[in-house]
Amino acid sequence: MGQLRADGRVLHVDLQGETIRARTGSMVAYEGKVDFKNAGMGGGGGFRAALKQRVAGEGLSLMEVSGAGHVMLAEDGQYVTRVELNNETLTVEADSLLALTQGLQTDVKFIGLSNLSNGQGVATTVVSGSGEVALLSDGPMIALSVAGDEVFVDPQAYVASQGNLQMNLISGVSWRTFVGEGNGEAFTQRFTGQGTVFLQPAERGA
Amino acid sequence: MLQLDQTWTAATLPENDNVNPYAFSVALNGSWFISKGAMIAYYGRITFEAIAAFASREAWVAAQFSSPIYVQDWVVANGQGKLVLADRGFDVNSYDIDAGNLTIKATNLLAFDAGLELKQSIVPGFVTLIGTGKFLASSNGPVIFKEPPFRADPEALLGWADCPAPSHHHDAAWMAANLMSAAQGIFGRTSGEERQFDFTGAGVILLQSSEMTRSDPATLRLIESQAAVLPVQQKQTLAQRLTAEVQQSQQQQRR
Incomplete structure (x- = not known):
């Protein structure tokens, strides 16, 4: 049992003196003696992270939540999913990160121009260490496992990936056919390796 | 859950x-x-x-x-x-x-x-x-099933099975108010609820529980293909009316 508990569109946080980091402005209610303060530069990731965020436009804005009590977090009625990390890395778009517990570090990773197609940044947020992360999704999250095989995902539905995964972008002949009027998928993300890919049942910007 | x-x-x-x-x-x-x-x-x-x-x-x-x-x-x-x-x-x-x-x-x-x-x-x-x-x-929301006779809002209507294609139904009060303008060929005064799809016969009608729709890129192609049958003069009239409408809505946006 952890500190974070996802309940539909709300995240419950139990604090007994610990500090967690949560998306700025996501607190909807709390009881007990709890302090909220800005996590500082780079969402608490330090100066280097702040600089990289500025360059990459990966806007991660977090607050530090500490004390003893019960906090409820939510964002725009999006669904909340709790993910446990055990000395692993989780790659997530900054917009989909709701909260993370102590013992986890955040950093910004450049992923090149590959994600330009979907209007997301050229960089993504990497969470590493051991602890719990709460993710946001438009509709209930779908987790797809990758274990030696491969899975193909629409970048507009992609939210996060966990584990030892390689991602490359496919824009093969079969994919060009999706380009055209309306919101066709110009690219697809191909994941191989070992891990889990998280996606939402809705396309961003659709 | x-x-x-x-x-x-x-x-x-x-x-x-x-x-x-x-x-x-x-x-x-x-x-x-x-x-x-x-x-x-x-x-x-x-x-x-x-x-x-x-x-x-x-x-x-x-x-x-x-x-x-x-x-x-x-x-x-x-x-x-x-x-x-x-x-x-x-x-x-x-x-x-x-x-x-x-x-x-x-x-x-x-x-x-x-x-x-x-x-x-x-x-x-x-x-x-x-x-x-x-x-x-x-x-958008669960599907609602209905049987004719039934009048459906065009935005909420998802589809129908087995019954004949619907006809348009216009609200009586709206018709009375608009007969004059209709005779003059000026349409397009809408409150949003004066037009329904009227179903008769035996079958099933499917509705969604909201009026949220997605813009259909095919609508333009459909209208374009239909406009092809108009003689040149009528095409000109249509073009003028559309231009006037676009200008009007642009002016409203500016205000």
């Missing part, structure tokens, strides 16, 4: 069933027609091809997909694997047609198997599926 209680694999993803109320997993073994943008993920060996390209090799496609204005919005998914489909987080449901026909709003149709034939409905913005097979449709 809608919780993340499972991590799916290619083997455990449902076979032609919902993953959750907003996503559906198709066990693909052959060909399905897929609306562009509906695919959110897949496992397996699946190719996606434009209908026109696919039809040049497989002649049956041209016979199954009989609607030139929608061809650009659809692809053929071919191969073996699991295909996950979703639409803007709307409810996704599957329906089976057994030697029957069903007409559905084109923008709410996500996919259908190759046992069904698609034709353009007489009602603009709607397509008819004929044959035996499965199709997927999205709705």
